[in-house]
Amino acid sequence: MPIRPYLQLDVFADRPGAGNPLGVVFDAADMDSATMQAYAAWANLSETIFFLPPTTPAADYRVRIFTPRQELPFAGHPSVGAAWAALDAGLLQPREGSLVQECAAGLLPVRIEQRDGLRVPHVRTPHASRVDAGDAHHNAVEIALQGLALGQLAPALWNNGPNWWLVELADDDAVRRMQPDLAAIASLTIASDAVGLAVFGRSPHADHQLAVRAFCPADGIPEDPVTGSVNASIAALMHSTGTLPGIDGRYVASQGRELGRDGRVEVQVDAEGEVWIGGQVQAVIRGHVDC
Amino acid sequence: MTSRRYAQLDVFAGRPGAGNPLAVVLDGAGLDDDTMQAIARWTRLPETTFVFPATQPEASYGIRIFSPRREVPFAGHPSVGTAHAVLEAGLATPRDGLLVQEGIAGLLPLRVEGSGPTRTIAVRTPRAKVMEIASPGDPRLRDVLATLPLGALPPALMDGGRRWWLAELRDEAALRAATPPWEAIGQLAQSTESMGLCVFARSDDPVYFLAVRAWVGAPAQFEDAASGAANATLAAWLASQDALPGNDGRYRISQGREVGHDAIIELYVDAEGDVWSGGRVCSVVDGQIAW
Numbered sequence: 262m263p264i265r266p267y268l269q270l271d272v273f274a275d276r277p278g279a280g281n282p283l284g285v286v287f288d289a290a291d292m293d294s295a296t297m298q299a300y301a302a303w304a305n306l307s308e309t310i311f312f313l314p315p316t317t318p319a320a321d322y323r324v325r326i327f328t329p330r331q332e333l334p335f336a337g338h339p340s341v342g343a344a345w346a347a348l349d350a351g352l353l354q355p356r357e358g359s360l361v362q363e364c365a366a367g368l369l370p371v372r373i374e375q376r377d378g379l380r381v382p383h384v385r386t387p388h389a390s391r392v393d394a395g396d397a398h399h400n401a402v403e404i405a406l407q408g409l410a411l412g413q414l415a416p417a418l419w420n421n422g423p424n425w426w427l428v429e430l431a432d433d434d435a436v437r438r439m440q441p442d443l444a445a446i447a448s449l450t451i452a453s454d455a456v457g458l459a460v461f462g463r464s465p466h467a468d469h470q471l472a473v474r475a476f477c478p479a480d481g482i483p484e485d486p487v488t489g490s491v492n493a494s495i496a497a498l499m500h501s502t503g504t505l506p507g508i509d510g511r512y513v514a515s516q517g518r519e520l521g522r523d524g525r526v527e528v529q530v531d532a533e534g535e536v537w538i539g540g541q542v543q544a545v546i547r548g549h550v551d552c
Numbered sequence: 553m554t555s556r557r558y559a560q561l562d563v564f565a566g567r568p569g570a571g572n573p574l575a576v577v578l579d580g581a582g583l584d585d586d587t588m589q590a591i592a593r594w595t596r597l598p599e600t601t602f603v604f605p606a607t608q609p610e611a612s613y614g615i616r617i618f619s620p621r622r623e624v625p626f627a628g629h630p631s632v633g634t635a636h637a638v639l640e641a642g643l644a645t646p647r648d649g650l651l652v653q654e655g656i657a658g659l660l661p662l663r664v665e666g667s668g669p670t671r672t673i674a675v676r677t678p679r680a681k682v683m684e685i686a687s688p689g690d691p692r693l694r695d696v697l698a699t700l701p702l703g704a705l706p707p708a709l710m711d712g713g714r715r716w717w718l719a720e721l722r723d724e725a726a727l728r729a730a731t732p733p734w735e736a737i738g739q740l741a742q743s744t745e746s747m748g749l750c751v752f753a754r755s756d757d758p759v760y761f762l763a764v765r766a767w768v769g770a771p772a773q774f775e776d777a778a779s780g781a782a783n784a785t786l787a788a789w790l791a792s793q794d795a796l797p798g799n800d801g802r803y804r805i806s807q808g809r810e811v812g813h814d815a816i817i818e819l820y821v822d823a824e825g826d827v828w829s830g831g832r833v834c835s836v837v838d839g840q841i842a843w
Contacts, residue, residue: 267837271594277553277843278590302812303562303569303836305596521593545594546558548839551568 265289268346269306269546272338273487273524277545279517280524281487283342284309286550287350289325294332300552301327308339312347320363321353334366335422337386337489337538344371344382345542372537383527383539386490389421389497398453402426405445405458410435412462414502419494421536424455425475427491427498433464433472437519443478450479457482459491461514463506469515469525470506471495486517487524493536500530553842554582557641560597560837563633564778564815568834570808571815572778574633575600577841578641580616585623591843592618599630603638611654612644626657626713628780628829631675635662636833639671663820663828672818674830677784680712682792693717695736696749701726703753705793710785715746716766718789720753724763727753728810732767732775741769748773750782752805754797760804760816761797762786777808778815784829787819796821 266287274280289311301309315323326333360371374381412429457477475488510530517524529537557578565571575595580602592600604614617624651662703720721727741748748769766776797803801821808815820828
């Protein structure tokens with residue numbers, strides 16, 4: 262088996278261990294789907310990505326994204342990590358700070374911000390919209406949220422690929438102290454075909470404006486450390502209600518502290534209402550992989 | 553942030569992906585307990601080990617073993633894999649074919665045989681005792697064994713640090729086709745403070761003498777892909793019944809095919825009755841970790 266360059270990154274992290282890990286295998290053009298899936302299962306990271314030459318001149322690079330169980334058309338943290346890895350490996354030069362990623366979901370624009378000598382990628386996320394759940398889940402929502410200090414916005418089901426229940430709590434303190442009723446959340450998410458339930462609360466801290474936690478007990482993940490898709494959906498919900506925190510549609514969300522992580526997701530809603538998510542990336546492991 | 557040598561290995565495997573994965577940080581000196589635990593949580597592998605200079609003259613190197621949740625005093629596959637990484641990095645050389653690892657459980661010898669890709673490494677395992685020999689009609693075992701076609705030896709409870717129930721099945725085909733009776737295995741594990749049930753059958757295969765499956769009943773229920781410790785207690789049980797397969801106390805077992813792996817473990821019962829458990833190791837990732 263060939264030896265390929267390998268990186269293991271920490272995404273949405275300002276130091277190693279704060280974010281969400283990602284495996285990156287370069288030079289994967291000769292690997293078939295089954296081999297990629299078998300390696301991703303063995304590596305057991307939430308996602309492993311494989312670099313391939315793009316199939317269209319419009320794209321700068323192409324990646325395939327695998328969880329230990331399946332291939333994903335798109336995912337936030339692997340895409341942020343992919344852009345960082347492509348630049349780190351010298352695969353390309355950004356044109357006016359922009360890149361185009363090719364993945365199974367199609368072509369995806371990426372913006373590279375240069376800050377304090379760091380490259381901070383931001384990816385445009387799939388459009389999010391509210392799912393009209395009617396009153397069908399009213400009781401299940403009440404049970405799952407029993408005893409919590411709710412915020413202004415009503416709990417709602419949103420979709421930007423996966424379905425997420427989004428629940429505003431009174432403030433960041435209520436988010437940090439929440440003791441989730443995982444059985445009730447599992448019942449609600451199974452009944453409504455949602456991947457999980459996320460809570461968010463506004464924060465008075467200078468370095469982040471929102472605290473977020475995401476629970477996916479029905480998927481075998483009681484709490485997810487740092488979640489790109491959920492942060493994108495929360496931004497779309499707040500944008501739709503004119504309640505975005507931060508300045509000029511930009512804010513930072515803090516997620517993962519309750520699990521010993523400390524992820525930071527940079528969120529921006531642009532003039533067209535598109536949601537971009539990004540963050541710092543740490544190269545934790547550099548080497549080669551035999552796969 | 554310091555850069556340290558890092559390896560990710562597949563233990564008990566003739567090819568990458570067949571065995572049990574392990575991460576090894578080769579320069580552990582200077583890392584505190586919290587940092588080692590954070591790295592072991594971040595790698596998401598069953599175990600991550602850290603190598604230190606030995607503090608006793610008899611020892612070849614020091615080792616600490618962490619699962620994602622806690623430090624582990626001794627475990628078979630991390631010991632075997634770490635010895636491989638230490639040899640590959642040139643950090644120690646065997647004396648009379650032996651390495652001695654210094655860990656929380658004390659000094660433990662590892663036997664190194666052969667070289668290159670067919671090199672095998674085996675660790676001497678803690679002595680296992682026969683706790684109990686049962687009859688198949690034992691009320692505690694009736695539900696577990698009801699659907700399994702039993703072989704010659706009676707069921708037995710072994711203690712080698714952890715407790716395992718062992719049961720011989722009629723032949724390899726019956727073993728591979730068996731469906732684990734999970735509910736009954738869970739009850740058995742809880743009521744007898746054991747890991748669960750390990751079943752085995754004699755095989756005509758030219759490579760291995762036994763096929764093995766290890767069903768963990770509590771706290772979570774899953775089938776283990778490659779169990780160094782369960783197989784060591786099985787070897788002690790067979791030796792106590794004068795029923796060891798193979799020649800001169802040496803034999804190989806096959807485990808893990810039913811869960812997508814294909815591990816080969818080599819067992820050796822020496823003249824003193826000690827059980828050595830080992831096999832081949834594949835290097836998968838080779839590089840540096842910056843933390």
